[in-house]
Each structure stands twice: as structure tokens, then as C-alpha cells.
Amino acid sequence: MGCFKKILQIIILALALIGFISIGGKDLVINLYNQYISSSKEAALEKAKKIGDFSQLSEEYTIDKTASAFGYQGVLAEHDATGQKMIIVETGKKPILTQNDFKNGTVETKMQDFFGKFKYKALQVDDFKVIKQGKMNAFNKEVPYVRFTAKINKLPIGQVGGIISAVDTDSHETKMLISLNENKKYSQLITDEFFKKVK
Numbered sequence: 086m087g088c089f090k091k092i093l094q095i096i097i098l099a100l101a102l103i104g105f106i107s108i109g110g111k112d113l114v115i116n117l118y119n120q121y122i123s124s125s126k127e128a129a130l131e132k133a134k135k136i137g138d139f140s141q142l143s144e145e146y147t148i149d150k151t152a153s154a155f156g157y158q159g160v161l162a163e164h165d166a167t168g169q170k171m172i173i174v175e176t177g178k179k180p181i182l183t184q185n186d187f188k189n190g191t192v193e194t195k196m197q198d199f200f201g202k203f204k205y206k207a208l209q210v211d212d213f214k215v216i217k218q219g220k221m222n223a224f225n226k227e228v229p230y231v232r233f234t235a236k237i238n239k240l241p242i243g244q245v246g247g248i249i250s251a252v253d254t255d256s257h258e259t260k261m262l263i264s265l266n267e268n269k270k271y272s273q274l275i276t277d278e279f280f281k282k283v284k
Contacts, residue, residue, distance in 0.1 A: 136160050136175050136260070137224065138284040146171075146279055164275045169266040171279045180259035182251040187218070187229035196233075196249065212236045219273075221250065223262055223280035228252045234268055246271040250280075 136158060139148060149161045159174040174181070181199055186192050193215045200210040213235040220227050230250035237245055247265030254260060264276035 136173055139282075141282040141284065142279065143282070162279065164279070167266065167270060167272065167275060169264065169270070169272060169275050171276065172261075172263040172265075173283070174261040174263070176259050176261055180251070181261055182249065183259050184229060184251050184253050186251065187231065192231050192249065210235050210237055219248075221248075221277050221280055223250065223283060224252050224254065224260070225284055226252055228262070230262070232273075244268045248273070248276055 137160070139160075139162075142148075142162075145164055145166060147163050147165055149163050159172060162171045162173075163169070164171070182192060182195055186195055193213065196213055200213060213233060215231045215233050217232045218229065219232065220229055222228070228250050230248040232246070232248050234244065234246045236243060244267070245265045246268035247263065250262040252260050252262065262280060264279070265271065
């Protein structure tokens with residue numbers, strides 16, 4: 086009797102599903118999903134405007150998220166074809182790095198101290214090494230950056246490569262700029278193209 090009851094429930098569920106699809110239920114679900122995704126992207130773009138002007142970015146880049154944590158605000162963008170991530174953190178009046186740190190060579194030490202605060206948390210960065218320095222354009226300025234490699238524990242990507250930069254704004258605040266990807270997939274061209282369009 087119990088087996089017959091289960092078969093009857095499955096048949097009723099299948100008929101209900103077929104009925105739902107036949108009256109346009111599938112299209113309704115797809116439309117609701119697309120509206121949710123597009124409204125969340127619009128909300129992310131609206132919040133991102135507080136950190137910078139992203140209107141000149143090409144369609145290759147997507148603003149994924151905006152977030153606030155520890156008194157900092159940030160924007161996460163992605164290059165769709167490669168998965169390379171670009172991050173802008175508005176550090177306000179409590180900068181993690183400033184442009185002076187690139188001149189006096191204290192970037193590596195400051196970043197290791199910063200990552201040390203997360204040593205036993207969900208994110209752990211090890212083997213952070215600066216491998217070269219350079220300059221790029223961002224926020225209508227030429228800014229210094231360091232190219233780095235690091236190992237990110239507790240995440241599936243492992244070894245990453247990228248750049249870290251800082252731009253001091255006219256309002257005496259600092260924005261930290263980060264771009265990274267899996268070590269062998271990192272592209273400076275993608276980074277340069279993204280940051281030169283952010284105003």
C-alpha cells in the first residue's frame with residue numbers, strides 16, 4: 086500500500102509539473118531569475134558609483150559586487166573571458182597602503198602585516214612576494230604598482246599573481262587597487278585596460 090501511495094504522489098507531481106510548464110511556468114521562472122540578476126547588477130553599479138565612475142568600461146568587464154567591511158568599501162569587477170578580478174577598496178582615512186609606500190619600498194612589509202591579521206580566519210595569504218614594480222593609469226593619474234605572487238589557502242585557486250596599487254585622491258583619502266588571477270593566467274594588459282577607464 087505504501088509503495089502505491091508513493092507512485093501516486095510521483096504521478097501527481099509529474100502532472101503538476103507538466104501543467105505548470107504548459108501554462109508558461111518555465112518562462113515565468115526564467116523571467117523572474119533574469120529580473121533578479123539584472124536588478125542586483127543595477128544595484129551593484131549604483132553602489133559602485135560612490136567609489137568611482139565605471140561608465141567607460143567595455144562590455145568585457147562586469148561589476149560583480151560591492152561590499153563594506155571593517156570600515157572599508159569595495160568594488161569587485163571581473164574580466165568575463167579570463168575570470169581575472171579587479172578590486173578597488175576605498176580605505177578612507179585609514180589607508181592600508183599609500184603612494185608613499187611604493188616610493189620608500191615598504192609595500193611588501195605592510196601587506197604581510199595586513200595579511201597576518203587574517204592568519205587564522207577564513208582567508209589566509211602566504212608567500213606574498215613582490216617581483217617587480219611599474220606604473221599605470223587609474224583615476225586620471227599615473228600611479229605606482231607592485232607585481233606580486235602569493236598563495237591563498239582555504240580557497241581552490243591556490244597560487245595567484247597580480248598587482249597592488251594605491252591612488253591618493255584629491256580629498257586626501259586613498260584607494261587601494263588590486264588585480265589578480267591564477268598565477269599563469271594573469272594579464273597586465275587586462276589590468277591596464279580596466280583601471281585606465283575608471284575615473
